[in-house]
Amino acid sequence: AVQKPGDARERHVTVIPGDGVGEEIFDSISSIFKAACVPVKWDVYEIPPNATELPPQIIESLRKNGVGIKGVILTPIKDGHRSLNVMLRKQLDLFAHIIHVHTLPGIPTRHGDLDFVVIRENTEGEYSGMEHEVQPGVVESLKVITRTASLRIADYAFEYAFLNNRKKVTAVHKANIMKLCDGEFLKACREIAKKYPSIEYEEMIVDNTCMQLVAYPQKFDVMVMPNLYGNVVGNIGAGLVGSPAICPGGNVGANVAVFEQGARHAAADIANKNIANPTGELLAAVMMLRYINLPSFADRIQGAVEMVLSEGKVRTLDVGGTASTTDFTKAIIAHL
Amino acid sequence: SQAVRPFSATSGTQTVTLFPGDGIGPEIAKSVQDIFKAAGVPIDWEIHTVSTKAVDKSGRLISQEAIDSVIRNKVGLKGPLATPIGKGHQSLNLTLRKALKLYANVRPCLSIPGFKTKYDDVDLVICRENTEGEYSGLEHEVVPGVVEALKVITKDASTRICQYAFEYAKDNGRKKVTVVHKANIMKMSDGLFLQCARDIAPGYPALEYEEILLDVAVMQLARDPHAYDVMVMPNLYGDIISDLCAGLIGGLGLTPSGNIGEDASVFEAVHGTAPDIAGKGLANPTALLLSSVMMLRHMKLTDFADRIERAALTTIANPTTRTKDLGGSASTSEFTNAICRALA
Numbered sequence: 001a002v003q004k005p006g007d008a009r010e011r012h013v014t015v016i017p018g019d020g021v022g023e024e025i026f027d028s029i030s031s032i033f034k035a036a037c038v039p040v041k042w043d044v045y046e047i048p049p050n051a052t053e054l055p056p057q058i059i060e061s062l063r064k065n066g067v068g069i070k071g072v073i074l075t076p077i078k079d080g081h082r083s084l085n086v087m088l089r090k091q092l093d094l095f096a097h098i099i100h101v102h103t104l105p106g107i108p109t110r111h112g113d114l115d116f117v118v119i120r121e122n123t124e125g126e127y128s129g130m131e132h133e134v135q136p137g138v139v140e141s142l143k144v145i146t147r148t149a150s151l152r153i154a155d156y157a158f159e160y161a162f163l164n165n166r167k168k169v170t171a172v173h174k175a176n177i178m179k180l181c182d183g184e185f186l187k188a189c190r191e192i193a194k195k196y197p198s199i200e201y202e203e204m205i206v207d208n209t210c211m212q213l214v215a216y217p218q219k220f221d222v223m224v225m226p227n228l229y230g231n232v233v234g235n236i237g238a239g240l241v242g243s244p245a246i247c248p249g250g251n252v253g254a255n256v257a258v259f260e261q262g263a264r265h266a267a268a269d270i271a272n273k274n275i276a277n278p279t280g281e282l283l284a285a286v287m288m289l290r291y292i293n294l295p296s297f298a299d300r301i302q303g304a305v306e307m308v309l310s311e312g313k314v315r316t317l318d319v320g321g322t323a324s325t326t327d328f329t330k331a332i333i334a335h336l
Numbered sequence: 337s338q339a340v341r342p343f344s345a346t347s348g349t350q351t352v353t354l355f356p357g358d359g360i361g362p363e364i365a366k367s368v369q370d371i372f373k374a375a376g377v378p379i380d381w382e383i384h385t386v387s388t389k390a391v392d393k394s395g396r397l398i399s400q401e402a403i404d405s406v407i408r409n410k411v412g413l414k415g416p417l418a419t420p421i422g423k424g425h426q427s428l429n430l431t432l433r434k435a436l437k438l439y440a441n442v443r444p445c446l447s448i449p450g451f452k453t454k455y456d457d458v459d460l461v462i463c464r465e466n467t468e469g470e471y472s473g474l475e476h477e478v479v480p481g482v483v484e485a486l487k488v489i490t491k492d493a494s495t496r497i498c499q500y501a502f503e504y505a506k507d508n509g510r511k512k513v514t515v516v517h518k519a520n521i522m523k524m525s526d527g528l529f530l531q532c533a534r535d536i537a538p539g540y541p542a543l544e545y546e547e548i549l550l551d552v553a554v555m556q557l558a559r560d561p562h563a564y565d566v567m568v569m570p571n572l573y574g575d576i577i578s579d580l581c582a583g584l585i586g587g588l589g590l591t592p593s594g595n596i597g598e599d600a601s602v603f604e605a606v607h608g609t610a611p612d613i614a615g616k617g618l619a620n621p622t623a624l625l626l627s628s629v630m631m632l633r634h635m636k637l638t639d640f641a642d643r644i645e646r647a648a649l650t651t652i653a654n655p656t657t658r659t660k661d662l663g664g665s666a667s668t669s670e671f672t673n674a675i676c677r678a679l680a
């Protein structure tokens with residue numbers, strides 16, 4: 001590509017390493033980026049322990065830079081504060097969560113080669129946070145589906161399919177039971193589908209989708225769905241390719257995009273042991289490089305990852321190896 | 337409230353209501369009857385048909401007489417049913433669920449030797465809350481383009497299903513109960529479900545107890561399903577995970593299921609009526625047979641259950657006696673006879 005004036009300037013990228021293995025994984029990414037001489041500058045933000053709100057500087061930084069990478073901020077179960085991850089997506093209106101489910105060379109899976117994309121509505125649905133106790137022992141939780149958000153995500157999915165030369169979009173729903181809510185979602189998908197006659201459109205009930213996914217995952221291409229089903233389907237995808245730490249993902253809004261490992265887990269159980277697999281988060285950072293128009297750096301890093309994995313000598317624990325996070329990182333750097 | 341009639345293998349012959357159903361239903365029901373006879377199971381069948389036309393003003397497809405029969409016998413076995421298309425019919429499942437207060441849907445998923453899938457040696461049980469949650473049916477449009485659905489979780493229903501899961505695990509020699517939830521996001525509703533499980537767990541010190549987030553559970557199941565044993569969860573998650581697990585072992589055609597209720601329990605094959613092969617002697621009775629095995633365990637006729645299950649699995653493991661859908665060439669009756677021989 002022809003160099004444009006200003007192409008060589010350093011880009012600022014906001015970083016939230018997050019909890020669990022977040023620090024270790026970010027260390028790995030930053031040393032690989034440094035070795036590859038990628039022209040980005042990290043603006044790193046730690047979340048204070050026990051924070052119940054997102055520090056406003058983080059939101060400001062993301063608004064200013066327009067792009068970031070993050071790990072998972074742990075959310076206490078049951079009592080305690082609401083998810084800061086959800087707050088971040090809502091405050092920046094990062095309406096689309098994309099998970100690219102694909103196999104990698106050298107990592108054995110049960111199902112052979114897979115390559116599909118899960119596009120998940122990221123701001124409403126079951127994650128509305130509106131709950132109340134009607135009377136002792138009876139609790140209600142609201143699922144909210146809006147036409148605006150449904151149209152927006154459906155549009156994103158079809159546009160993604162179109163631009164990435166994908167053939168089919170599958171809308172996942174449970175409209176036989178949630179007739180109004182999921183019905184509204186399907187209506188939006190059908191409307192948008194009409195504008196993309198070259199892309200095949202199909203609808204599938206969520207339970208059947210999950211059954212098909214573990215039996216015939218090859219039949220999927222681009223999938224679009226409300227929030228909770230996306231959480232389920234994206235994680236089945238991660239399981240199919242052999243580890244939660246393989247697939248990259250991103251949260252995209254109109255002006256800001258924040259990239260992270262596709263299956264969003266803090267992995268607190270393996271924190272500080274130097275055994276975490278940085279692949280998913282690293283490939284998410286590679287996605288980020290493509291997003292900010294640095295494709296040659298992206299290709300170079302991705303190539304190095306694939307070479308290391310296909311040689312099969314240096315692999316982390318989760319994919320059947322014995323290498324530490326730092327050994328794996330060094331191997332990638334050596335292949336740059 | 338009604339006293340539950342005690343079951344015991346020595347209390348003589350018991351009566352079970354049988355709905356053979358439509359399509360291949362009568363053929364596979366006959367197969368189960370033949371196998372029960374060969375095994376000498378002390379059961380008498382009371383056979384009821386289900387109509388394809390409404391039998392009363394509310395659009396029910398099942399007569400009060402048939403419902404009374406299940407309530408009287410406490411146990412029913414049901415083949416597949418064709419639900420007529422069109423408005424005004426209450427689906428049979430819904431009718432039975434309401435009439436019999438079927439609060440738990442239980443689906444064991446056991447790998448069938450001889451039917452190779454991508455996952456070997458799967459052996460787990462899903463207990464799904466069957467009456468509330470996301471299936472409340474309470475939805476409304478707030479303003480045009482904004483729709484809300486209510487998920488309802490109650491302490492009573494959650495306690496009942498969790499209690500059932502632990503009892504099931506204890507009775508069936510299982511080691512671990514895993515509760516699946518999303519209480520990091522739905523803090524109050526799934527939080528209540530989780531609390532009910534936590535309250536019950538200490539009563540079963542011999543069983544390992546574990547809590548897991550829905551997303552981690554499905555990831556783990558797709559990766560390696562051996563991490564789990566008995567799983568219990570609210571309605572929607574149960575719907576999703578039970579189908580996912582059916583996918584692990586080869587689809588709905590092989591999975592049995594039971595609906596456990598306050599007034600009675602109904603065991604059924606989850607597959608459809610297979611109109612394309614009905615009446616041709618090609619149907620595979622395995623799903624209904626394994627449902628009847630579950631039923632026997634529920635009735636505490638464990639020895640018969642074990643014997644029939646073993647005979648069925650060894651018969652399937654032999655390629656010469658498999659039915660067509662499993663890659664063999666045996667007819668329904670040849671398959672059935674092979675199981676009867678294996679019982680001896």
Ligand SMILES: Nc1ncnc2c1ncn2[C@@H]1O[C@H](COP(=O)(O)OP(=O)(O)OP(=O)(O)O)[C@@H](O)[C@H]1O
Pocket residue numbers: 020021244245264265266267268269270275276277278318549552
């Ligand atoms: N980058 C990674 N490398 C290796 N394993 C990972 C990675 N990310 C997630 N995992 C694994 O995936 C599983 C799910 O992660 P998750 O953080 O959700 O765990 P969890 O059991 O829910 O723990 P917690 O309650 O602390 O979040 C864990 O076993 C974790 O170790």
Ligand SMILES: Nc1ncnc2c1ncn2[C@@H]1O[C@H](COP(=O)(O)OP(=O)(O)OP(=O)(O)O)[C@@H](O)[C@H]1O
Pocket residue numbers: 359360364416417418589607608609610611612613618619620621622623661
């Ligand atoms: N017990 C069985 N033995 C052999 N084949 C079966 C069995 N059950 C289902 N099949 C096959 O699986 C396929 C799907 O069957 P199923 O009855 O679920 O179809 P369906 O069109 O959904 O019917 P319904 O409208 O009754 O639900 C058919 O090709 C059928 O022949």
Ligand SMILES: [Mg+2]
Pocket residue numbers: 207208575576579
């Ligand atoms: Mg289902």
Ligand SMILES: [Mg+2]
Pocket residue numbers: 607608609
């Ligand atoms: Mg069917």
